[in-house]
Amino acid sequence: MESRDAIVKALILSANLFLEMDFSSDDEENETVLVENYDDGPNAHNASAAAVAALKITRWSGDEYQMYLKLSAETFEFLYQLIGPKLRRVCYGMPMVEAHLQLMVAIHKLTSLKTYRNASDMFNLKKSTGYGCTNRVISALHDLAPVFIKWPSQAGVRKISRSFQEVSGFPGIIGDLGQYRFNELYVTEKYDNNGILFQAICDHTRKFTHCHIASSNSEMNEWLKNYLGDATLFPANTHLISTSPYPLHENLMVPYKEESDMQKNFNKKLVAASVIGECLGNLLGRFESLHRGLSLNKTNRTHLVACCVLHNICELKGDKYKGERIKIEKMSRSSFPCSLRAKMKRDAIAAKLSNS
Known part of the structure; x- marks a missing residue:
């Protein structure tokens, strides 16, 4: 006492x-x-x-926030107001580290390649304290995923489609689909050396509207097939696009392999509309902790989702990433049957684009 x-x-x-x-x-x-x-x-x-x-x-000045946290002072204050109450003790116990400091050390850890010890030392905290602060913030951010990562409403779908078309001329786009593999760097017999397979959809503002994490290509393909088959997500004449090696689907438009003049124009418009590479590149560039290698477990799932939530908050606040963007390499091809209706839809869009 x-x-x-x-x-x-x-x-x-x-x-x-x-x-x-x-x-x-x-x-x-x-x-x-x-x-x-x-x-x-x-x-x-x-x-x-x-x-x-x-x-x-x-x-700290605004430049120092960018240097150490890779976000603006305004974004940090917004985060503090958002999750600060969850970083304070509501019952009797030992005094906790001040909420501002908890948030600071956690974001510094997420946006750098530092170990918990090095990240904690910067704020004069012990390693165990820094670890607890970071996990507490990650958990609070993960809980906000349904608020900041969600499929658009009907009004939102119309707005997204209109915005994509204004930029590229490509009609009906309500999202851009892409994927990335987080390889496990420290592979042992106990871990799956495939690491985490991350699949994401983003809108025209580079915000994630859906994220999915899997451990194998077969699991990812099964999810994608079921997701694209959900008619409630895709109003009439809408679809996703992707420049990654996905199969053609009625609700997923991909480039042609063989290219006539009409098909070349279609591919050009589709590539011009694609923003998922920039979105994933910004995520990986801002949150360097994701480069340390992620095995598929609950902790790393939570870590990855928390970074996606932070990414969306930064985009929402107009806090653009100004550093080096990570180049996203194309992965192995996904595969499931392509329907005749999907081919007819793509050909109709290609014909419409060539006449516009």
Whole structure:
């Protein structure tokens, strides 16, 4: 109880010191004053370290947010308002790391190749504390997936189709389908060396509208076949497109293999409309933690979905990724029977495009 009172006392003291500090003085001097005033109680060192880290955060500029978190200060504040309440203890227990700091260390871990130890050290936290903060934030973001990754409404479908057509002239597009394999880097006999197969659909704004994770090509093909066969998702004369090696389907338009003049025009328009490569490239470029290799387990599924949620939030806030985009390599061809109706639909669209 005494240690808890000491921490509370230290936090109150730090807040008062922060308000009274002369910010024109050197940063190191202010941090030294703050640490010296924390010499009270057995947990003084941990409390002072966290307070110094929190003090540094309040002084970050917009460029520093981009440098360390790969997002803007406005996006970070939006995230804090969104999931901050979930990062605070609602029952009696040991004091938690301040919500701002938890969110900061978690995003830094997700957007970098650093280990938990290195990411935590940057914020003067122990490895175990940084690990707990990151998992807590990932879980909160994962819970928001139904809110930020969802299939468009009927009004949304019309808007997406119209926007795609304005850019490329290609009619009826309500999403762009693509895929990526997250290979397991540390392969042992206990793990599937195929890693995670990730399949995603995005709209014209580069936001994900659907994501699916599988462990094998056969599982992915089965999901895709069932998804494309769901008539409730595709109003009349609408479809997905893809430049990846998918089979032609009535609800999925892909390029022609043999190219006449009409077919070349169709392929050109379809490629001009495709944005999934940019979308996946931005996801992998911003969230470098995904490069460490993901085996198929619940933790990594949650990790990947949380990054997709963060990606959509950044796109929603107009926070475009400004770094190097990862090039998406084409994967092996998916296969299931192609219907005559699908061929007739593609030929009709090609004819319409050639006459426009």
